[in-house]
Amino acid sequence: MKNIPVAILGATGYTGAELIRLIEAHPHFEVAHLGAHSQAGKLAGEVLPGVSGRIAAMTLAAADATLPLNVELVFTALPHGAAAGSVFSALEAGKKVVDLSADFRHKTHAVYRAAYQADHPHPELFDEAVYGLTEHARDQLASARLVANPGCYPTSVLLPLIPLLKAGVIDTSSSIIIDSKSGASGAGRSAKTDLLYCELNESVKAYGLPRHRHAWEMEEWALGFAGSETKVRFVPHILPMNRGMLSTLHLSGNSSESWLDILQQAYGDEPFIKLLPQGTLPSTAGISGSNRCDIGISLLSETEVVIVSCIDNLLKGAAGQAIQNANLMFGLDETEGLATHALWP
Amino acid sequence: MKNIPVAILGATGYTGAELIRLIEAHPHFEVAHLGAHSQAGKLAGEVLPGVSGRIAAMTLAAADATLPLNVELVFTALPHGAAAGSVFSALEAGKKVVDLSADFRHKTHAVYRAAYQADHPHPELFDEAVYGLTEHARDQLASARLVANPGCYPTSVLLPLIPLLKAGVIDTSSSIIIDSKSGASGAGRSAKTDLLYCELNESVKAYGLPRHRHAWEMEEWALGFAGSETKVRFVPHILPMNRGMLSTLHLSGNSSESWLDILQQAYGDEPFIKLLPQGTLPSTAGISGSNRCDIGISLLSETEVVIVSCIDNLLKGAAGQAIQNANLMFGLDETEGLATHALWP
Amino acid sequence: MKNIPVAILGATGYTGAELIRLIEAHPHFEVAHLGAHSQAGKLAGEVLPGVSGRIAAMTLAAADATLPLNVELVFTALPHGAAAGSVFSALEAGKKVVDLSADFRHKTHAVYRAAYQADHPHPELFDEAVYGLTEHARDQLASARLVANPGCYPTSVLLPLIPLLKAGVIDTSSSIIIDSKSGASGAGRSAKTDLLYCELNESVKAYGLPRHRHAWEMEEWALGFAGSETKVRFVPHILPMNRGMLSTLHLSGNSSESWLDILQQAYGDEPFIKLLPQGTLPSTAGISGSNRCDIGISLLSETEVVIVSCIDNLLKGAAGQAIQNANLMFGLDETEGLATHALWP
Amino acid sequence: MKNIPVAILGATGYTGAELIRLIEAHPHFEVAHLGAHSQAGKLAGEVLPGVSGRIAAMTLAAADATLPLNVELVFTALPHGAAAGSVFSALEAGKKVVDLSADFRHKTHAVYRAAYQADHPHPELFDEAVYGLTEHARDQLASARLVANPGCYPTSVLLPLIPLLKAGVIDTSSSIIIDSKSGASGAGRSAKTDLLYCELNESVKAYGLPRHRHAWEMEEWALGFAGSETKVRFVPHILPMNRGMLSTLHLSGNSSESWLDILQQAYGDEPFIKLLPQGTLPSTAGISGSNRCDIGISLLSETEVVIVSCIDNLLKGAAGQAIQNANLMFGLDETEGLATHALWP
Structure with a gap:
């Protein structure tokens, strides 16, 4: 039975649209409010x-409109910088929040400023925010009021990296070289x-050099989850396709131990x-x-290993992981409403 | 609860893969058997x-392997000609069948031969087969043992056409011109x-001329559902995209009455x-x-109308409509396991 | 030897870029001036x-900058409405002009207004402008001062249509149905x-309905070149590809005479x-x-014929035909600098 | 004036088709013979x-057909292994040869065997073959009878690498990491x-691991042209586009000296x-x-540098460089018949 009304702020972007699709097919969540910027006042x-149907007929509210009282959960799919204020207001109004922007992915103001070149309006929420790389944050997610949904590139990189860093098989004495390829919807x-x-x-083409914002996020959470001081050399590329992200990790280390076994044990x-x-x-x-x-x-x-990791940037890289996290925040089965098989071709 | 085991024959084509995806996300159907031709013996x-997961680890059976006893429903996603025998065997074994090939879409041997240039091995099943254009066949689907799932092009054309033909607003004194565009997965x-x-x-590019097989199907079911002797000039094109089908109907007739109202009343x-x-x-x-x-x-x-109709050729044009039909065959809600919102972008 | 300096106005759009490419590989024309709107002041x-090389280092001039004295020929690849003034000025300055906009494709102010919903600033030039469908305008092109380069859709449609209309084999008692498909660069x-x-x-998707501007152009020049009062029902679509245009003509008429022979004699x-x-x-x-x-x-x-016509919308549909016309205006071999074989794949 | 008749063996592949296009637009070369495998006997x-036109009407000869007497130059665009015999025969018949296969890119039988897992039928020609990375081989090309046209990946990698290796700014104490992306025509x-x-x-997706054949070629010619014992970790990917190749070189070294200046001096x-x-x-x-x-x-x-290099895999990566080499072999201007500006978009 559908019983948890949710709001989506930033509903008309690609991530917002994906949240709508997932929530409408979800057995427990239901779209109760759609917020949008310049499109406010139009029908979805x-x-x-x-x-x-029903969704198409909903009127888009302004991004800062008052949220309906019955809404229990808010997804913010807004640009970084713009999201923080909406997150703050939603929490004040007693809602839970999954923030898909970058605003609460860092633990210190210094790193946020370095990565995003701006002051943060609500650094007081940094401590409370749970970084929602689901597979490594379940304990905290169950009781979280605010979840910072990870970036797409960091998700694709940290998932393979964390168990291997923990196992100590990767040489981290020099930077880890990560060459990523993303579909255009990420832009x-x-x-x-x-x-x-x-x-x-x-x-x-490559873009975002000399240092893409997600490099800070990768380094912060390689340390956070694996306790490893890791430096990354991260070069993202944009490809002619809508969805999909592939990260190629050019790693060095000791391959006498089976890296696949390490991942197998973890995952x-x-x-x-x-x-x-x-x-x-x-x-x-x-x-x-x-x-x-x-x-x-x-x-x-013996010392050179290539790892390739693939996600759908709008799903495990954004809206999908957001639902996975929301499931845990509400005590639901983590897989509810999420596909394991691909839409292929 | 998952309680209806199903088999898919022709599991490794694009339609077969789509059936697997839909069934695994379906609340009542469950994949119990996967048949394949040349790939038999491999893992899915x-x-x-x-x-x-579980599906990836399933072994592909030969297309003519004996079906498990507990299977209640068989989807045949085999080439026309090859499907008929498998359909016959599955019915003999007491299963229900949704056939996604063209083998049971026609009511007479003469038309089948004209369209497919071959004799049919089981014309005795023609009468029993229900042509599953769901919106127009619900009464028969509930009790059907064999459903002939419509072709992708005919589905995209017949859905807008039938109510308008019934209303008598389309000029059918000369051929109806249909210019269709399909993604490559249809091939x-x-x-x-x-x-x-x-x-x-x-x-x-255009292909399939001077007369594509689906032209016969359109004409047979324009007559079957709307009682209208209609001739079609049908020109399909293949486009550089995976999925999607768009049919442009260049119609003449009396547009003083609102054609949209007619469709609104029907749908x-x-x-x-x-x-x-x-x-x-x-x-x-x-x-x-x-x-x-x-x-x-x-x-x-006043006399010239363009209608554009879009479907996903693998969903409403194939596997999706097959599930929609199967839902009705088993007394389930017709929408179970089927998405109304698109995966966009 | 390169001896004819040319200017391109609107050099930074897709058509302008294609003109640059063609002219730089041309044995007689040479780029001497590049005009642009909002990008003026930047390097090409x-x-x-x-x-x-040299082209990359050229500074983009404002669209209304004075043209260098030595320039003999101007290509205007500007939006309709904006082009007319630049064309007028270039003619005043003694240059020849090939206008790739729609501004001089019509012979009467009434039709221009109907198609473009605007008054024309220089209708006095209508009579002088030569409609440059090259294969049918060679006599006039040799002495032309102003050539109106045809639209992409009309080029793809008129080339097959004109000889057949002249031969009287097409039934023109009702509208001719044209279903066109274009790559995105046309937008x-x-x-x-x-x-x-x-x-x-x-x-x-289809677009531009109920009546795309190019419908007027097709009708005007079907009459102009073939003397046939023809009405068209024209439905264009945009496809996921950069270049290429395919027009499907759904024709009726007398096919006892070989239509291919008629085209063969003409072309x-x-x-x-x-x-x-x-x-x-x-x-x-x-x-x-x-x-x-x-x-x-x-x-x-016996009475139903499909004709499919393909062009590269940026070449025979724009910049290529412009060069073909310019060759004739300057007494050069019509094929100079133009490819007959495709870049494939 | 067209005066050098050439043959293309393997004319119906993507590289062969590109050679036809270039040669037909070339001021001095002319297609006199087209060889093909399974398609022999058909018209081009x-x-x-x-x-x-003329090319479309040419009959495709068998790959091993006797070459016309007047042919002076043969392009072999055949699979490695198959090319060597045709190269040998053409040389025997007194023709010059540009071989676009991999058969003569290596100087020792040992390396060829390691890379291609096969014995070479004509290792006696290894010494004579000139590795045609044009910008670094001009001296030898003028008098060459047999040119081994470089692989697409090695071309994209060696061009930026050679001057930097010569200058000694790149750290080659560990492997150089190269992450390449190619359009599908390369396959x-x-x-x-x-x-x-x-x-x-x-x-x-990535492919060709753990070691793609082109890795040997890169290492052999980094040494050959720059005198540098270099090891590469090379990971190629295939992308959804027809043409184009991008290599991302993740380099370490001393960046206090301007690497761009080094390349500027060289190129x-x-x-x-x-x-x-x-x-x-x-x-x-x-x-x-x-x-x-x-x-x-x-x-x-200060020590980490990313270099990105782009070529059209069918041009500078294959047929274009072949023509560039052929121009030099026949004393022509190196740029004849080759475009410097891109077909964009």
């Missing part, structure tokens, strides 16, 4: 081609020339992590539309 | 990148040069049909991943 | 990723949400028209990067 | 959608399931190498359809 169906729905179809189609029972047989590497086609993270390992030599 | 996970998963990525990408309460406001036309992005058919109308003049 | 290389380089990669990718010696064998239909892959128009015919019945 | 126009035109449109579209006058301003990185859109290699540098720290 005018702005979102994929919705129909958002802003009307910018460089996001036009003809600019991205049939093309690939063997996880519903949303698939470990491929040794030497087999995943594609993003395998996880598109699913909440899974697929991980494969190839040994190049 | 070796051939289908999108599956994980199947055979290793053919002309289906290679580089042959289809960045290109569009206003349908969960999987979305009628767009007058003058607004749908895109396939709006229905990808959903079981919906979206329909829009544009009046060009 | 900052705005156009595909250029290098231009404006920063609009509905042109974003994720909005167009994996999707198709058998044309360097940029390829007629496919009866029953074979072209794809846009076959003409991408080439200035060709490929035409195929399929007979559906 | 039946197999290659992009050609027209060839074989009818394989894993190259189907729906398998590659909307997906990315400042090269017609087909474009160096981007410091901190600006290229996209494959910028080089598609052009023979250019675009190179950009981003400094991550």
Whole structure:
């Protein structure tokens, strides 16, 4: 029975649309409020081609509109900087919050400023926020009032990295080299020339250098979850596809111990992590539309290892992991409303 | 509770894979058997990148393997010609069948031969087979033992056409011109040069002329459902995208009566049909991943009307409608396990 | 030897970029001036990723900057409405002009107003402008001072249509139905949400209804070149690909005479028209990067004929035909600097 | 004037088709013979959608057919292993040869065997073959009888690497990490399931591990051209696009000296190498359809440098560089018949 009304702020972006889809197919959550910026006042169906029925007929509220009293949970899919105020207000109003922006992913103001080049309006909430990399944060999620949903790139990188860092098999004396590839939906729905179809189609490029914001997040939580002072050299690329993210980790270390066994012990029972047989590497086609993270390992030599990790950037990298976290916040089965099999092809 | 074991024959094609995804997320059906042709003996996970867990570990049976006793329902996603024998055997074994091939879509041997250039091995089943265009066949589906799942193009064309033909507003004195566009998944998963990525990408072409097989199906069921002797000029095209089908109907007739009202009366309460406001036309992005058919109308003049109809060829055009039909065959809510909102973008 | 300096106004759009590419590889034309709107003052290389060397280092002039004295020919690749003034000034300054906008494609102010919903600032130039559908305008092009380069859709439609209309084999008692499909580059380089990669990718939709501007152009020049009062029902669609345009003409008429023979007689010696064998239909892959128009015919019945016509919308549909016309204006071989073979794949 | 007749063996693959296009637009070369494997006996126009006119009407000869007497130059675009015999025969018949296969890229039988797992039928030609990385082999190309055209990945990697290795700024004490991304045309035109449109579209994956054949080629020629014993960790990926190759070099070394200056000194006058301003990185859109290699540098720290290099895999990575080499072999201007500006978009 549908019994938990939720609000989505930032409902007309790609992540917001994905939250709507997941929640409407979820057995316990129900969309009760849709907030939007410039589109406020329109019907959801005018702005979102994929919705129909009741949702299409809902009016989009302003981003700062008062939330309905019965709403218990708020998803904020707003730009960083803009999200913090909405998160603060929702908490004040007694709601639980899953924030999909970057605003509460860091534990210190100094790191936030370094990564986002701005002061944070509510640093007092840093301590309370739970960094929701679900597989490593279940204990805290059950009682969390505010969950900082991880970034897409950090999710794809930290999931394979944490158990291996804990096991001490990776050489961290020099930076870890991570070469990531993302579909275009990760860049958002802003009307910018460089996001036009003809600019991205049939093309690939690196961006975000010399240091992408997610590098700070990876380093902070490699330390946070694995206790390992790790430096990353992170180079993201944008590809001509809508969804999907693939991170190639070029690692050095001791491969005499089986890295796959280490991951198997950590994740063997996880519903949303698939470990491929040794030497087999995943594609993003395998996880598109699913909440899974697929991980494969190839040994190049005794000391050189390549790990490839794939997620759907809008699911395990954003809205899917947000629902996974929300399930735990409300005492539900973690897998409720989330697909394990991909929409393929 | 999962309590209806099902088999899928032809599990490793694109339609078979989509059936697996839908059934595994379905509250009542459960995959109990996977049949495949040349891939028999392999694990499903070796051939289908999108599956994980229990399904990935299932061994693919030969297409003609004996079905498990407990299986109650069989989906045949086999090539036309090959399907009929499997359908016959499954019925003999006491199973219900939804056949996604073309083998039972026609009522006479003569039409089948004209469309498929072959003799049919089991014409004795023609009479029993229910043509499962769900919205127009509910009465028969509840008690059906064998459902012939409609073709993708006919589904996209017949849904808008039937109510308008019944209302008598379309001029059928000359052929109805239908120009359809389909994603590449409709062409199947055979290793053919002309289906290679580089042959289809960045290109569009017409195919299947002078007369595509689905033209016979459209004409037979325009007559069957609307009682209208209709001739179609049907020209399909293949586009550089995985999923999605758009049919443009170039119609003539009397537009003084509102065609949208006629469709509204026929489909206003349908969960999987979305009628767009007058003058607004749908895109396939709006229905990808959903079981919906979206329909829009544009009046060009008093006698000239364009109707555009969109479906996901693997869902409402194949596996989705098959589940919709199966739900009714087993007395379940027709919408169980089927998405109304699209996976967008 | 490079001896004809040319200017391009609107150099930073997709058509402008294509003109640069063609002119720089042309044996007689040379880029001497690049005009741009909002990008004026920047280097061409900052705005156009595909250029290098001398061109990349050129500074973009304002659209209304005075043209260098030595420039003999101006290509205006500006929005309709904006182009007319630049055309007028260039003619005043003694230059020849090929205008790629729609501003001089119509012969009467009334039709221009109907199609473009605006008054024209220089209707006095209508009479002088030569409509540059090259294969049918050679006599006039040699002495033309102002050439109106045809629209992409009209080019793809008129080339197959004109000889058949002249031959009287097409039934024009009712509207001719034309269903066209275009790559996204035809929509231009404006920063609009509905042109974003994720909005167009994996999707198709119709647009421009109830009557696209190019319908007027088709009707005017079907009459102009073939003397036939023809009405068109024209429905364009946008596809997920950069380049390429395919028009499907759903025609009725008398097919006892060979339509292919009629086209063969008209175009058998044309360097940029390829007629496919009866029953074979072209794809846009076959003409991408080439200035060709490929035409195929399929007979559906004695009275029903489908013709498919393909061009690269940026070449034969814009910049390529502009160069073809410019070659004739300057007494050069019509094929100079233009590819007959496609960039495939 | 066209005066050098050439033959293309392997004319119906993607590289062969690109050679046809380039040669037909070339002022001095002319296609006199087209060889093909399984397609022999057909017309070129039946197999290659992009050609027209004289070329479309040419009959495809068997791969081992006797070459016309007047042919002076042979391009072999055959699979490795198959090429060597054709190369041998052509040389015996007194022709010059540009071999686009891998058969003559290595100097020792041992390395060839390691990389290609096969014995070589004509190792006696190893010494004579000139490895045609044009910018570094001009002296030898002028008098070469046999040119081994470099692999696509090695071209994209060696061009930025060689001057930097010579300058000694790169740390080669551990392996150089190279993460490459290629369009699908690099995988060839074989009818394989894993190259189907729906398998590659909307997906990315790594392949060729633990050691792709091109790793040997990179190492051999880093040593050959720069005298540097370099080890590479090379991980290629396949992307959903037809053309284009991007290599991301994750380098360590001394960045106090300007790496861009080093490349500027080496390549400042090269017609087909474009160096981007410091901190600006290229996209494959910028080089598609052009023979250019675009190179950009981003400094991550005092010791960490990312270099991104882009080529069109069918041009500078195959047919374009082959023509560049052939120009030099025949004393022509190196740039004849080759585009510097991209086909964009």
